[in-house]
Amino acid sequence: MKNLISTQIPTEFGNFKLWVQNGERGRETIALSSINLDPKGEILLRIHSECLTGDTFYSLACDCGQQKNTALREISKHGNGIFIYHRQEGRNLGLFKKVQAYNLILDGLDTHEANILLSGKPDGRDYTNCLEILEKILGQKSPIVLLSNNPYKRLFLERAGYKVVMHSLLIEPNLHNKKYFTTKEQKFSHYDAKHSPYIGVTLWLQDVKEQGEIIAKLVNSFEINDQGRKIFLGLALSPKNGDLKNRQLQKHINNFAKKIKNQKNVNLVLHLDYCQQRQFYRELKNFLDSLTFRYSLQIRTNDSATEKINLEILDSLKKENIIFQIRSEQISLLKNPEFTEYFQKTGNYLLLDDSLGRGISESISTTQEKILSIVRKGLSHIAVAGGYDSKKLDKIIALEDFFKIPISVDAESGLRQKGKLNLDKTAEYLKYFFDQNKKPTNRQDKKTKK
Known part of the structure; x- marks a missing residue:
């Protein structure tokens, strides 16, 4: 398939097929899928936004690293799923501005306010690349079980014609990320799968x-x-x-x-x-x-x-x-x-x-x-x-x-x-x-x- 390459990799969570869609260097779209993926079956999907501090250094200021690990375990256990790694660090602020946002948060702002101050938007992510690689891997509109607390991701997939059911990915807050959790709940409508527009x-x-x-x-x-x-x-x-x-x-x-x-x-x-x-x-x-x-x-x-x-x-x-x-x-x-x-x-x-x-x-x-x-x-x-x-x-x-x-x-x-x-x-x-x-x-x- 043009601009898309795959290989198999073993991980501590199980064996996966690694997919890479060609793009700007360092911003290629990446996905892991079950080895024997069946597009006709129910697909357990996680769209995971890149977070160097959480995914690599396991910062306690967010829950990204824990969500990543939990999602990979769930997909491995389910046996028919896809994990898309969304290469837009810091809600698409980029790493430098994300660190600026961290400093603003330490000064008393929340993540919503900091993002608006730095970029004019509460969340600048664009999920188009995620949709492209998903469509190429599946080749059809498979039924989706979305591992997420974010109702916007569900709406985005539904707009593209997918039938989506959300499955919450809940992580216990800690002393360092309690305010972050509250902001996501109140200002981004997260953790509220029962609420529908x-x-x-x-x-x-x-x-x-x-x-x-x-x-x-x-x-x-x-x-x-x-x-x-x-x-x-x-x-x-x-x-x-x-x-x-x-x-x-x-x-x-x-x-x-x-x-x-x-x-x-x-x-x-x-x-x-x-x-x-x-x-x-x-x-x-x-x-x-x-x-x-x-x-x-x-x-x-x-x-x-x-x-x-x-x-x-x-x-x-x-x-x-x-x-x-x-x-x-x-x-x-x-x-x-x-x-x-x-x-x-x-x-x-x-x-x-x-x-x-x-x-x-x-x-x-x-x-x-x-x-x-x-x-x-x-x-x-x-x-x-x-x-x-x-x-x-x-x-x-x-x-x-x-x-x-x-x-x-x-x-x-x-x-x-x-x-x-x-x-x-x-x-x-x-x-x-x-x-x-x-x-x-x-x-x-x-x-x-x-």
């Missing part, structure tokens, strides 16, 4: 009443992995209009939910304005108790005072997830440590939305600055909204590539035409991230044509 579609109640069946068929036509991105279908409720007491509405929503086959990976999200009144919560709890499906809640408030937001009440509501919708002027909410800690939990998201359903897009640099202000507070479960459709989702990819964290997205006005949900636009939007098994037919459209 979502692709949201905000529906109106009229959509459910008029097109509920075909919307459900459309969603059911997509293949969604147990790990990885989920689909969130939002439903805006108006307590002021009596929605929480409307039995007919409850029936409509329950019937719609029954039509969703994959309820594990498709979540119905009820959108509500935050309210402090006890009567509101009594009505809300009664309404939620009447629902026959697993649901999430999306809350927004016009207030920026965190002391008025009762997190205990939010926590008491039965739900899968809490999505808290905030505008730029409400970033001050994050000054409250209790609020910040609450949204560090798995399954809770902060939704950045200055558009409020009006379809107002903003530049990627503006969104980037907003996300950075949140990540700096130790929060990485982030969603964005504002005029998104299938043509603007490359912005989500760019944001994920910059921050190296999963970014969720919600779309509303971008999927509508003359106020009505456009099913073709919605399908294109979902197809950006999910494989579609078959296109659903719209019986109503067929009858109309006849």
Whole structure:
């Protein structure tokens, strides 16, 4: 195979085939694979970023050396795996700047802050070479079990068409790397295999009443992995209009939910304005108790005072997830440590939305600055909204590539035409991230044509 050479090497972990892909001297892409690799079987994969201090000198300031050894043992034991050695030292800072980063960390910064100061990015790694050598070794899209704590690596492989399941590679922290572990958890979303980004579609109640069946068929036509991105279908409720007491509405929503086959990976999200009144919560709890499906809640408030937001009440509501919708002027909410800690939990998201359903897009640099202000507070479960459709989702990819964290997205006005949900636009939007098994037919459209 052009530019790729292999040989066999014995190691203390077992015998491997060593692969080297030609490239810049000292930056060649390297991989170890099981001797009798079977691409048709499940591939245990580790993409291991180069770390001279950890891999060679076993520095206690990180867990890289221990992860390397553990991964090689696991792959050897499994008998069908690949270990890719990613030659981008110090999150692609290079060794010299990595040592500079170490000094900044000794001065009080964390690894996220140090990398931004030195390179303008929290993580400058590019996994393209890893993908190239993986494709050459396998020759097909084999099912992958990824040995990693990094959800971005899973997303990167999924974008390339691989079916991926993550298997955590947990190492006990020590006195020297405890802060490093905390930074990876809070600012890079590591160690959180259960947390998944979502692709949201905000529906109106009229959509459910008029097109509920075909919307459900459309969603059911997509293949969604147990790990990885989920689909969130939002439903805006108006307590002021009596929605929480409307039995007919409850029936409509329950019937719609029954039509969703994959309820594990498709979540119905009820959108509500935050309210402090006890009567509101009594009505809300009664309404939620009447629902026959697993649901999430999306809350927004016009207030920026965190002391008025009762997190205990939010926590008491039965739900899968809490999505808290905030505008730029409400970033001050994050000054409250209790609020910040609450949204560090798995399954809770902060939704950045200055558009409020009006379809107002903003530049990627503006969104980037907003996300950075949140990540700096130790929060990485982030969603964005504002005029998104299938043509603007490359912005989500760019944001994920910059921050190296999963970014969720919600779309509303971008999927509508003359106020009505456009099913073709919605399908294109979902197809950006999910494989579609078959296109659903719209019986109503067929009858109309006849």
